[in-house]
Amino acid sequence: MYLKEYRVCMPLSVKEYRIGQLYMIAKHSHEQSENGEGVEVVTNEPCEDEKHGKGQFFTEKRIHLSNRLPTWIRSLIPRIFYITEKAWNYYPYTITEYTCSFIPHFSIYIETKYKDDKGCTENVLGLSDEDMEVREIEHIDIAYDDMADKHYKEAEDPTLFLSKKTGRGKLKKEWKDSDEPMMCSYKAVKVKFEVWGLQTKVEAFTHRSVRDILLLGHRQAFCWIDEWIDMTVEDIREYEKSINKETNKKVLQNS
Known part of the structure; x- marks a missing residue:
């Protein structure tokens, strides 16, 4: 098992991010989906837990992505391939699992x-002593970390984007020290691939992919702020229902 803790700061409040994250996930999934590839939403319903209380929604998705994987991974898997995502949202705490x-x-x-701070709180997730011993921490800067050229869009560059509705944007080098509001997404990511000879390679590849997804997703959530900042929770749920139906049609077309 390979455990990393990613810390991603955002020039938002935790309350604002709740809407922005849901909007970004729905819109990004729709943009990235096409015939036979992308994110199929299977279940989206309320949930409850003895420890965490009532959750917003339990979500189950199928991520169809075989053609997007490296050749060396595609050679190991069936042509009809998807990963199952299950998520429990007890905002500001969430659990997400991916299996195949x-x-x-x-x-x-x-x-x-999610916490209203600058990514400086230690063990905010309450990790065990064993996990703390092996944990690696990586801070992700949404404005200045390198990202793949294929994902770069000038309209989604936080160093260039200026929000018309909030005045936030064109993030400077020291934006995390000067901008307000400020919040941080703390993510403890455990990757497990118990196949001798491939474990290290697959786990390292998966963490690189997770980092790339977090960087891109958080850049989009911020740079799309003018599209979602006026939404209520009820608005975003209606948006999710509508766009998820469209996305499922794209993914399942001719399947």
Whole structure:
């Protein structure tokens, strides 16, 4: 098992981020989906837990992505391939699990806590002593970390974007020390692939992919702020229902 804690600061409040994250996930999934590839929403319903209380929604998705994987991974899996995502949202705490029925020894387990700070709180997720010993911390800067050229869009560059509705944007080098409001997404990501000879390679590749997804997603959530900042929770749920139906049609077309 390979455990990393990612810390991603945002020039938002935790209350604002609740809407922005849901909007980004729905819109990003729709943009990235096409015939036979992308994110199919299977379940989206309320949930409850003895420890965490009532959750906003339990979500189950199928991520169809075989054609987007490296050749060396595609050679190991069936042509019809998807990863199952299950998420429990007890905002500002969430749990997300990724599994694959074709590869039973592979899993990703993510615990997330959102906090109004600058990413300086230690063990905000309450990790065990054992996990703390092996944990690696990586800070992700949404404005100045390098990202793949194929994902770069000038309209989604926080160093260039200026929000018309909030005045936030064109983030400077020291933006995390000067901008307000400020919040941090703390994510403890455990990747497990118990196949001898491939474990290290697959777990390292998965963490690189997680980092790239977090960087891109958080950049989009901020740079799309003018699209969602006036939304209520009820508005975003209606938006999710509408766009999820459209996304499922794209993914399942001719399947």
